[in-house]
Amino acid sequence: MATDVRQTEETPTGRHRRRQRDRWRVGLRVFGVLCLVGAVGVAGYLAWLLWGTGLETSAAQEDLRAGFERRVGTLSPRDPSADQLRLPGRAVAELVIPRMDLDMIVVEGTGTEELKKGPGHYSEGSFPFVDTAYPWEDHGRVGIAGHRTTYGAPFWDLDKMRGGDKILLRTEYGIFTYEVTKTDVLPSNVSGVVLEQTRKPTLVLTTCEPRFSAEQRLVVFADRVKAVSSD
Numbered sequence: 001m002a003t004d005v006r007q008t009e010e011t012p013t014g015r016h017r018r019r020q021r022d023r024w025r026v027g028l029r030v031f032g033v034l035c036l037v038g039a040v041g042v043a044g045y046l047a048w049l050l051w052g053t054g055l056e057t058s059a060a061q062e063d064l065r066a067g068f069e070r071r072v073g074t075l076s077p078r079d080p081s082a083d084q085l086r087l088p089g090r091a092v093a094e095l096v097i098p099r100m101d102l103d104m105i106v107v108e109g110t111g112t113e114e115l116k117k118g119p120g121h122y123s124e125g126s127f128p129f130v131d132t133a134y135p136w137e138d139h140g141r142v143g144i145a146g147h148r149t150t151y152g153a154p155f156w157d158l159d160k161m162r163g164g165d166k167i168l169l170r171t172e173y174g175i176f177t178y179e180v181t182k183t184d185v186l187p188s189n190v191s192g193v194v195l196e197q198t199r200k201p202t203l204v205l206t207t208c209e210p211r212f213s214a215e216q217r218l219v220v221f222a223d224r225v226k227a228v229s230s231d
Contacts, residue, residue: 053116057152060117064091064105068172076230077136077173089114092121093135094170095144100157106169110145119146119154119205122195132195136173136229141202143195148207148218155207159183161220167203174229178203178222185209186217194219201227 068091075081086092088109095106110120122143124131133140146155167178186194194204194217201224209218 053150054152056116057118061105061152064107064117065094067091068094068105071172072170073172073174073228073230075172077138079173082134082136082173086123088123089117092171094168095119095154096168096170097161097165099161099165102154102157104152104154106144115145115147116151118152119144133197133201134173135169135171135176135201135203135224136227137201139197139199139201141195141198141204142169143204143206145206148209148211155205155218156211158205158207158218158220159209161205167205167222169203174227176201176224176228177226179225180220180222183218183220186219188214188217200224 072094086108088107088111090108091105092108093106094103096103104118106119106121107114107117108121108123110122114120121134122132122145132143135142146158147153148155148158161180161183163180163182165180167180169176169178188208194206203222203224205220205222207218208214209216
């Protein structure tokens with residue numbers, strides 16, 4: 001004779017099995033909801049890193065540019081202010097790279113807070129044992145770092161740079177034009193070597209390589225080919 005399913009489930013053993021199935025169903029639903037919430041959270045965090053941080057940088061750039069552009073080329077490199085200690089986060093130059101369609105204000109320092117505002121000039125205290133030159137000096141290497149993927153990603157397209165490309169640094173002490181001599185991908189621990197000073201006026205731009213990783217450094221080297229100041 002066939003056993004009635006309802007009778008079987010009304011036995012102690014049947015009720016126990018039914019409760020186990022119900023618990024499994026509830027557990028699976030809770031797990032599914034948690035996975036969904038986690039996925040949304042991760043997606044939101046990534047969106048903030050890739051786009052949200054750019055809003056913070058954009059606002060900082062607007063504030064920096066408002067006062068800086070009026071001062072471009074108004075002073076001589078021999079002005080006493082050219083030798084004064086510069087404060088972290090202060091505008092140093094306007095970086096213009098036609099190849100990358102880039103036009104951003106460079107700030108003093110390469111610390112976390114400084115690079116949130118835009119590309120940063122390697123200066124004393126911002127990188128161990130490194131103090132790079134300023135564009136208006138007649139010798140030495142200017143070093144500028146920038147984010148590749150967050151905070152406006154100013155150097156997202158740095159890998160597009162080619163020999164002969166022009167780079168402009170517009171400053172209070174004149175406008176300086178550089179020409180790219182080479183690009184290279186180097187281990188991340190050679191930054192100090194890359195930033196070593198030169199006898200003639202030069203420039204390096206550094207960023208992470210590949211994108212979304214700090215495993216290596218993408219470096220662009222350039223020589224100064226023209227200087228226009230108020231002298």
